[in-house]
Structures are given as C-alpha cells and as structure tokens.
Amino acid sequence: MDEKVYGARCKDCGKEMYPAHARCPECGSENLEPLEITGEGKVLTYTDLYALPLDYEQRYLRLAIVELDSGLRATGQLLDEKPKIGKRVKTTVGVVRKSGDRKTHGLQFVPL
Amino acid sequence: MRPVAVIGAGMTKFGRSEWPLLKLMNVASLAALNDANLGDVKVDGVVVANMGAARLNKQTAIASALVDRLNLFPAMAESVENGPASGASAFKVGYQAIASGMADVVLVTGVEMMRAVNNLEVTDFVASLSHPEAEYIYGVTLPGLAGMFARLYMERYGVTREHLAMVAIKNHANAMKNPYAHIHQTVTMEGILTAPEAVVNNPPIAEPLHMFDCCPVSDGAAAVVLATQEIAEKLGRQVVRVAGIGQATDTHAVHERPDPTELTAVRLAAQRAFSMASLTPQDIDVAELHDAFTILEIAESEEVGFFKKGEGHKALAEGVTSLGGKLPINPSGGLKAKGHPVGATGVAQLVELTWQLRGEAGERQVENAKNAFACNFGGFGNNVVATVLTREG
Numbered sequence: 001m002d003e004k005v006y007g008a009r010c011k012d013c014g015k016e017m018y019p020a021h022a023r024c025p026e027c028g029s030e031n032l033e034p035l036e037i038t039g040e041g042k043v044l045t046y047t048d049l050y051a052l053p054l055d056y057e058q059r060y061l062r063l064a065i066v067e068l069d070s071g072l073r074a075t076g077q078l079l080d081e082k083p084k085i086g087k088r089v090k091t092t093v094g095v096v097r098k099s100g101d102r103k104t105h106g107l108q109f110v111p112l
Numbered sequence: 113m114r115p116v117a118v119i120g121a122g123m124t125k126f127g128r129s130e131w132p133l134l135k136l137m138n139v140a141s142l143a144a145l146n147d148a149n150l151g152d153v154k155v156d157g158v159v160v161a162n163m164g165a166a167r168l169n170k171q172t173a174i175a176s177a178l179v180d181r182l183n184l185f186p187a188m189a190e191s192v193e194n195g196p197a198s199g200a201s202a203f204k205v206g207y208q209a210i211a212s213g214m215a216d217v218v219l220v221t222g223v224e225m226m227r228a229v230n231n232l233e234v235t236d237f238v239a240s241l242s243h244p245e246a247e248y249i250y251g252v253t254l255p256g257l258a259g260m261f262a263r264l265y266m267e268r269y270g271v272t273r274e275h276l277a278m279v280a281i282k283n284h285a286n287a288m289k290n291p292y293a294h295i296h297q298t299v300t301m302e303g304i305l306t307a308p309e310a311v312v313n314n315p316p317i318a319e320p321l322h323m324f325d326c327c328p329v330s331d332g333a334a335a336v337v338l339a340t341q342e343i344a345e346k347l348g349r350q351v352v353r354v355a356g357i358g359q360a361t362d363t364h365a366v367h368e369r370p371d372p373t374e375l376t377a378v379r380l381a382a383q384r385a386f387s388m389a390s391l392t393p394q395d396i397d398v399a400e401l402h403d404a405f406t407i408l409e410i411a412e413s414e415e416v417g418f419f420k421k422g423e424g425h426k427a428l429a430e431g432v433t434s435l436g437g438k439l440p441i442n443p444s445g446g447l448k449a450k451g452h453p454v455g456a457t458g459v460a461q462l463v464e465l466t467w468q469l470r471g472e473a474g475e476r477q478v479e480n481a482k483n484a485f486a487c488n489f490g491g492f493g494n495n496v497v498a499t500v501l502t503r504e505g
Contacts, residue, residue: 017368018246018365018368019243019245019246019364019365019368044264044367044372045260045261045263045264045267045372046260046263047256047259047260047262047263047318047319047320047321048259048316048318048319049251049253049255049256049259049317049318050315050316050317050318050319051235051253051255051317051318052251053232053235053236053239053251053252053253053256054232054233054235054236055251056251060316061251061256063250063251063252063256063259063260064260065260065366065367065372073367073368073372074246074367075246075247075250075252075365075366075367076250077250077251085263085264085267096249096250096251097249097250097251104249106249106250107250
C-alpha cells in the first residue's frame with residue numbers, strides 16, 4: 001500500500017510535528033519538509049465509541065492516542081481486541097473511513 | 113475603557129423547539145429587552161452567537177434578520193461563530209463595543225436549533241470542529257475526544273465512574289428547579305450505575321463515558337442586554353458589572369498538547385478573567401462550568417483554580433459544589449441537564465449568573481451571591497472564554 005501519513009520536520013531547528021503546521025511551533029520557520037509518521041509506541045489512552053459517526057456501520061469504533069517512540073503522538077484507530085493503557089503497538093496504514101465511493105487512508109495501530 | 117453592566121437577561125426553555133430559528137431568537141431577545149426596560153434608550157449594537165444555522169437550518173446572516181424582526185434599525189449587527197464558545201465570544205464582542213465607546217447598549221443573543229436534523233448529522237456537524245486530517249478522518253467526534261480524555265484523567269487522578277455519575281445526579285437535581293431546563297428527570301446512582309438495569313438505562317457512548325455523562329442535543333436561545341454602567345444606574349437597575357473576561361486558545365489536535373489531561377486554555381482564560389476583575393477563584397460564590405461531559409466539570413473546576421489538580425472529584429463527593437455547598441457549580445443544571453444548544457450555551461450561562469446575582473433564581477438561588485464565574489469551552493478546549501460578573505452594592 002503506497003498511502004502514507006505525513007507530519008512535518010522543521011529544516012531550520014529540526015522540530016518534528018504531527019499534524020503539520022504552516023509555521024514551526026518551536027522556531028517559527030516556514031521551512032518545513034514532510035515527515036512520515038510511522039513506527040512503534042504505546043497507547044496513551046483509548047475509547048470505544050458506540051455513538052458512531054457518519055460513514056461507520058459496526059458496533060463500535062475503537063480510537064486511540066498513541067505515544068510513538070520518536071516522541072510524537074498520533075490519533076488513530078486501534079485494532080486490538082485487548083486494549084490497555086501503556087500497551088505496545090505499531091503503526092499501519094489502512095482505510096479509516098469510507099464515504100460513498102471515497103476511501104480515506106490513515107493510521108491504524110496494531111499490537112506488537 | 114468604560115465599565116459595562118448586564119441590564120437585561122432572558123431565555124427560551126431549552127429542549128425540542130416547535131418554533132423556527134428566528135422565532136427562538138426573537139423570544140429570548142424580547143425577554144431580555146423587556147427585562148432591561150430601556151424606555152427611550154436605544155439599542156445600538158446586536159451580536160448573535162450561533163455555530164450552525166448555515167448548515168443545520170440553511171440560514172445565514174441571522175444577526176441582520178434579528179435586527180429586522182425587532183425593529184432595531186440602524187443598530188450595527190454581526191454574528192459570531194466560535195464553535196461551542198460562540199456564546200461567551202459574542203458577549204465579549206458586545207462588551208468590547210461598549211467598553212471602547214463604539215456602542216452604548218448592545219443586545220447579545222445566542223441561538224442554536226440542532227434538532228432540525230437527525231442525530232448522525234448533528235454529531236457530524238459538531239465533529240467538524242476537530243482536526244480534519246489528524247482527527248476527523250478516523251471517526252473522531254466530541255464524545256470520542258471526551259472518552260479518551262476521561263480514560264486518561266480517571267487513570268491518573270483516581271476519578272471513578274461513580275464520581276462522574278455524581279456530576280450528573282447533582283446537575284439533574286439542579287435542573288429540576290429550573291423551568292428553562294431541557295431535561296426534568298431525577299437521576300440516581302442506582303438508576304445509572306449500580307442497579308442491574310443501569311446497563312440498559314445508561315448505555316455506553318464513548319467508553320468510559322455513558323449516556324448520562326453526555327449533554328443532550330438541544331434547541332434554544334438566550335439573550336442579555338449590555339450597557340454602560342452609567343446607563344444601568346440611570347435606569348435604576350441592580351448593576352451586574354462585567355468584571356472580567358479572559359480568552360485563550362490551544363492546539364487543534366488534542367494529542368499535540370504536552371499533557372492531554374491539561375486544559376491549558378481553560379486555565380489561562382480563567383487567570384486572565386480573574387486578573388482583569390482583580391479577584392481570585394476563592395472570591396467566587398457561584399459558577400457555571402461547561403459540562404458537555406461530566407468529566408469536564410471536574411477537570412474545569414480544577415483548571416480554573418477552584419480546587420487543586422486531582423482534588424475536584426473529592427470536593428464534588430463532599431458536596432462542596434452542590435446547591436447549599438460552599439461553591440455551587442451549575443445551579444442551572446449545566447449543559448448536562450439544562451441542555452446544550454451550542455451557540456446559546458455561553459449566553460445562557462451568563463443569563464443564569466445574572467439571575468443568581470440579582471437574587472432572582474428561585475428555588476435554585478445561591479444565597480447572597482456577589483461574584484460569579486462562567487467557563488465556556490470551545491472545541492475540545494482549543495478556544496475557551498471565561499467571564500466574571502460582580503453585583504455592585
């Protein structure tokens with residue numbers, strides 16, 4: 001799968017960020033380059049969302065914020081039958097939303 | 113800057129409205145104007161707080177429409193859209209107009225008609241304030257963000273589902289004394305948590321949050337009339353002075369905050385409001401906090417400075433924040449039970465506090481309240497407005 005998720009890295013001070021901003025949150029530089037969001041980390045928190053949003057037909061949607069080993073955090077879908085705060089996971093990219101014919105790719109966390 | 117006072121307050125009953133959007137606005141506005149009893153004094157500014165009329169009701173430029181219906185020509189008028197903080201933002205705009213000398217009397221009306229569309233549509237409408245690429249695409253909604261916030265908060269500070277239920281029980285009990293509240297239903301610990309049927313009565317929405325941890329979807333409008341303190345005194349009104357307003361922002365994506373359990377914008381907005389008012393959190397007699405989710409009342413009560421971090425749930429359990437306690441929080445019933453028509457909420461909080469300061473809050477009156485505080489929480493804490501009102505004399 002060639003879809004990837006990107007944040008940004010500041011080419012002046014090296015600050016990494018996700019999501020990307022138009023200016024570096026650290027030094028204010030506009031000189032930013034894309035940074036692929038990938039790797040391992042641990043679950044900071046999660047929820048099982050039963051009040052489903054538009055576009056989802058399932059019993060619930062398991063969402064999480066993960067703290068990556070790089071220090072960045074990311075929100076995404078947690079594909080884990082036994083979720084727990086602090087549990088080790090890694091990023092994958094998959095279809096996170098289907099709206100009509102349009103498929104959106106994004107981060108899905110799976111246990112190590 | 114000129115001192116500014118609230119000289120009129122009014123609202124519609126929150127809930128499911130039989131009236132169209134504009135009539136909701138008219139009714140709340142007229143209630144506030146009649147309360148202000150302006151006589152020959154003219155309204156020269158109108159600010160409307162609203163988040164979703166363009167999408168939910170297919171109506172735009174509603175401040176101009178309100179001026180027309182109330183025959184307030186040629187008052188200057190605009191709408192303010194600032195997510196769920198639209199109400200207090202609009203109040204701030206009205207305050208600024210008077211304090212700066214651009215206007216003398218301003219009508220601030222908040223309105224939302226959310227039940228015009230189905231639940232999925234309204235959830236998606238509110239979710240559209242989340243980060244489009246880093247949150248929304250995953251199916252993140254406001255309850256989803258609140259669920260993740262609650263789980264981490266509970267783990268870190270020893271808050272339990274029982275504490276969350278105490279917020280709901282307290283605010284529903286307060287709403288029983290508020291004829292304007294959306295929900296008039298007494299809630300018990302057995303009914304929503306401990307009895308076997310609680311599983312059915314109180315289904316999960318975004319674990320660990322259940323239905324009775326979440327505010328309802330409401331229609332409603334609320335309005336205040338602001339004027340220079342000079343005009344307020346001339347009209348012979350009990351002066352409720354706008355003592356302080358503070359506002360602060362935070363990151364769009366919640367995960368980007370250094371500590372996602374800290375509501376930094378709440379803390380900074382409150383600090384700014386208290387500093388402007390030359391008051392401290394300990395001076396406050398009554399507060400309306402933005403309990404769109406039960407966990408938020410606890411977290412905000414700490415961030416604004418009423419209690420130390422991690423102590424809010426203890427104060428709640430001890431009854432400090434109940435009516436009759438040392439610092440009643442959400443005597444109106446809060447968003448939880450009074451309802452949450454998003455654009456109206458921030459104004460309705462200030463309507464309640466005006467009534468409290470004037471001694472007009474009926475059965476839910478906080479005795480001899482002199483200083484009042486409101487927190488109107490936008491986004492998931494990325495734009496927050498805090499207001500301090502003070503009774504003169």
